[in-house]
Amino acid sequence: MSLTSSAVAPSPAAGGYAPTAKALHWIVAVLVIGLIAVGVGREFMPKGPERDFVTMLHKATGIVVLVLMIARLAFRATHRPPPPEPGQERWRTAASHAVHWSLYLILLVMPVLGWLGSNALGRPVNMYGVFNLPTLLAENEDLGEAIYDVHGVLGFTALALIVVHVGAALHHRFVRKDAVLARML
Ligand code: HEM
Numbered sequence: 001m002s003l004t005s006s007a008v009a010p011s012p013a014a015g016g017y018a019p020t021a022k023a024l025h026w027i028v029a030v031l032v033i034g035l036i037a038v039g040v041g042r043e044f045m046p047k048g049p050e051r052d053f054v055t056m057l058h059k060a061t062g063i064v065v066l067v068l069m070i071a072r073l074a075f076r077a078t079h080r081p082p083p084p085e086p087g088q089e090r091w092r093t094a095a096s097h098a099v100h101w102s103l104y105l106i107l108l109v110m111p112v113l114g115w116l117g118s119n120a121l122g123r124p125v126n127m128y129g130v131f132n133l134p135t136l137l138a139e140n141e142d143l144g145e146a147i148y149d150v151h152g153v154l155g156f157t158a159l160a161l162i163v164v165h166v167g168a169a170l171h172h173r174f175v176r177k178d179a180v181l182a183r184m185l
């Protein structure tokens with residue numbers, strides 16, 4: 001799968017992303033910014049039921065992002081995204097592909113690590129108080145802590161990529177004044 005080829009359905013007229021791709025992009029964007037804020041913010045809360053509740057919301061919403069990212073990849077594999085802006089330099093296109101695919105990868109790996117890390121620490125992943133996800137890993141505290149170290153590093157990597165990504169979108173809109181942002185709106 002590549003960002004510009006091997007798709008079956010044509011991209012919608014006028015070079016924009018499909019409505020489904022746009023909807024998934026913006027829902028995931030809002031959820032991920034919230035997850036990063038809550039993931040970091042919960043560290044500053046005193047231990048107790050409120051922090052446990054916030055952690056449960058973080059975990060369950062992280063799993064929702066996992067499901068949305070799988071749906072997004074499936075949609076992406078079957079629907080051609082718009083081609084690069086006419087005349088755009090190749091390095092710019094390559095850089096945007098690198099950032100986009102890194103985000104796809106990180107947003108698939110992070111929730112899986114969160115799930116595995118919770119299991120290793122002997123804690124269930126509860127979906128909004130409704131049901132628990134199955135346990136995938138036996139309890140192993142050292143492993144759980146190592147997994148959460150990686151989860152944290154990836155969280156800050158995702159944040160850095162998002163800053164670059166949003167910066168690029170705003171650069172296209174206000175400096176280059178091209179249609180790149182419009183095709184995702
Ligand atoms: C795309 C999805 C996710 C993102 C972007 C995300 C992001 C983050 C971030 C930025 C932190 C703070 C890291 C730190 O301060 O070192 C964090 C912590 C945490 N996340 Fe996630 N997370 C996601 C999914 C999940 C899932 C699915 C679970 C569990 C099922 C989970 C469980 C946790 C826990 C327990 C912590 C606290 C870790 C600790 O105390 O060291 N996260 N997350």
Ligand code: HEM
Nearest residue numbers: 028029032033076081096100103104162166169180181184
């Ligand atoms: C957590 C936040 C965000 C994440 C994880 C994210 C992720 C992504 C990904 C993976 C793509 C590639 C879509 C594809 O081709 O399949 C994309 C495209 C895009 N995103 Fe975001 N995004 C976020 C926030 C934003 C924000 C806030 C803006 C605008 C200010 C934005 C503007 C765009 C634009 C314009 C594109 C299309 C780029 C192009 O056509 O080459 N994104 N985003």
